[in-house]
Amino acid sequence: MTRVAVVGGGALGVTAARDLAARGADTVLYERGELGSGASGRAAGIAYDAFAEDTDAAVAARAVERFRELGEEGAIEFVDHPYVWFARTGDDRRAEAVRESAERMRANGRDVETLDPDEFADRFPALAGVDVAAAALARDAGYLDPAAYVAAMGERAESAGADLRRRTPVRLAADGTAVETAAGTERFDAVLVAAGAHTKRLLAGVDVPIPMKPYRVQALVTDPVDGSERVPTCYDATEGRYARPREGGLLVGDGTDEREFDPDDYDESADLEFERASLAWLREISGDGAGPVTDDDLALRRSWVGLCTATPDRDPLLGEIRDGLYVATGWHGHGFMRAPALGERIAEQILGGDGVAPFDPNRFDGDETFEVVEGMTVDD
Ligand SMILES: Cc1cc2nc3c(=O)[nH]c(=O)nc-3n(C[C@H](O)[C@H](O)[C@H](O)COP(=O)(O)OP(=O)(O)OC[C@H]3O[C@@H](n4cnc5c(N)ncnc54)[C@H](O)[C@@H]3O)c2cc1C
Known part of the structure; x- marks a missing residue:
């Protein structure tokens, strides 16, 4: 059985953990605080499929579909x-x-x-x-309560067999496929770093630079x-x-x-x-x-x-960045509404499926200089 660690219990991390566990992976999620205590718990909770690029539009449409499904099941209220x-x-x-x-x-x-x-x-x-x-x-x-989504997906991850370790900060170790906590070091077949704004710092600890601010x-x-x-x-x-x-x-x-x-x-x-x-x-x-x-x-x-x-091109960094080490960040303010789809896609990629080609984190060297430009804009 593939052993996977997910670092970060935001919308992306809980979705990936649920989808990994539901597909048979032995999954451990580490969250340094409470689930949703990063950006996800602070999101406005707006979701739509109105994206001009075809990849973005397909991703967002799938995400809205999953929000609606959860709503129909009574797990969240999607308005x-x-x-x-x-x-x-x-x-x-x-x-x-x-x-x-x-x-x-x-x-x-x-x-x-x-x-x-x-x-x-x-x-x-x-x-x-x-x-x-x-x-x-x-x-x-539509819109929904982001904290309710994280809680619902967290419950589903646990029901599917994932081990959710709250209040457990980690560092990456070795080549990035080991995770260090106060209790010791654990090795995994794959590690997904979905630590929100802390993702760059965690990866820098194992000498993996990413262009994210x-x-x-x-x-x-x-x-x-x-x-x-x-x-x-x-x-x-x-x-x-x-x-x-x-x-x-x-x-x-x-x-x-x-x-x-x-x-x-x-x-x-x-x-x-x-x-x-x-x-x-x-x-x-x-x-x-x-x-x-x-x-x-x-x-x-x-x-x-x-x-x-x-990120430099306003597209996410999503995928394998070193052998067995995966990253999920760089949402430009649109991470919550895409998490149900991108969490699913990264879970599938970790288990051997295709990634989302335009979001491949290896399209950059990691040391690019760039200006921060907000994501909510109609400007190209
Ligand atoms: C005010 C505001 C409004 C927004 N509105 C929207 C919106 O309406 N729609 C939308 O799509 N997006 C919105 N966003 C953006 C959205 O919140 C983010 O893109 C999204 O929540 C990111 O999810 P994530 O899971 O990648 O990261 P986070 O939710 O940040 O999760 C990362 C988690 O990693 C944990 N972590 C960090 N370091 C470690 C460590 N060393 N060990 C263990 N755990 C660690 C953190 O505690 C955190 O819980 C908004 C953001 C803000 C701030």
Whole structure:
């Protein structure tokens, strides 16, 4: 029986552990804290298949399918909710990118519609404050509680026979196919490093460099507002912010710091300016009385910060990087929504299947210099 270690109990790690164990691998998952205590527990929980590249679109479609299956089984609640992205009048470059990306998504078989300003106003009165130049709508989309997904997949991993060791930090040893804990060293046939923002540091410990940089992003939730469900999941490409209903209020995300952060030493409190600008944006997009957010007293319930992971070409690093040593990172803010599919694909690859060729981590040397560019964008 193939013995596999998974390092990291985020959305990717628990999915891979479940799929490895379900396919007969002797699987041990090591999580230094609690499951979901990294980026996964801080995600906005938005999922859609609206990707312009064919590989991304197929991966995301499979992920949404798995979210829905889990929802139908009662393991999580997956709420079908449209995803709309738009550029504002005067932002011609992004307006063209919105139209062009929607066209490419349709060519990939995605259920995506382009909306002109009148159609947008008819469909989404809750966004009456937006002076739209171009918009697109993806129907194969929804949202869910990321922590609930991690917990559900963790349970399934254990039911399939995986050994989930919580509160167990590890280091890699030997050539990367051994794992060192406070209790000693264990050897495996394969080790998957899915340690989120810590992945580069862990791999550096066995002299395997990867071109990945953790960067800081922020989110907040407001107190409940009437009619929050009338707001579609939306991304304002001109302003670089997104929103979705959550907990009866609205979640707003972005506040991206486009530079590298130390995963063991970064500011975990949201910036006051992010909070102020996000609430002002919510009031603005809601328009004058038409949308749910018209109250000047719109209140912040809580805000938080997490780390995303950047690569030079904005594609993930997923696959075997040395004999028996596998990596899964570099999601550019889209790791949660793709985890059900990419966890499955990496589990299959470890057990002898094909990897995802465009995401092969060996396409880089590991010492590339590059700038952090946020993943949520319509720009190529
Ligand atoms: C504010 C915010 C909003 C986001 N919104 C979305 C969204 O709506 N949709 C979306 O798709 N993505 C979103 N993302 C991105 C998403 O959260 C990540 O891409 C995804 O969760 C990464 O999952 P992961 O399993 O790779 O990593 P993580 O969830 O970071 O898991 C890695 C785990 O490894 C553990 N670990 C680290 N070092 C060690 C060690 N030495 N030993 C053992 N364990 C270790 C950590 O404790 C952690 O639990 C968002 C991110 C943030 C911060």
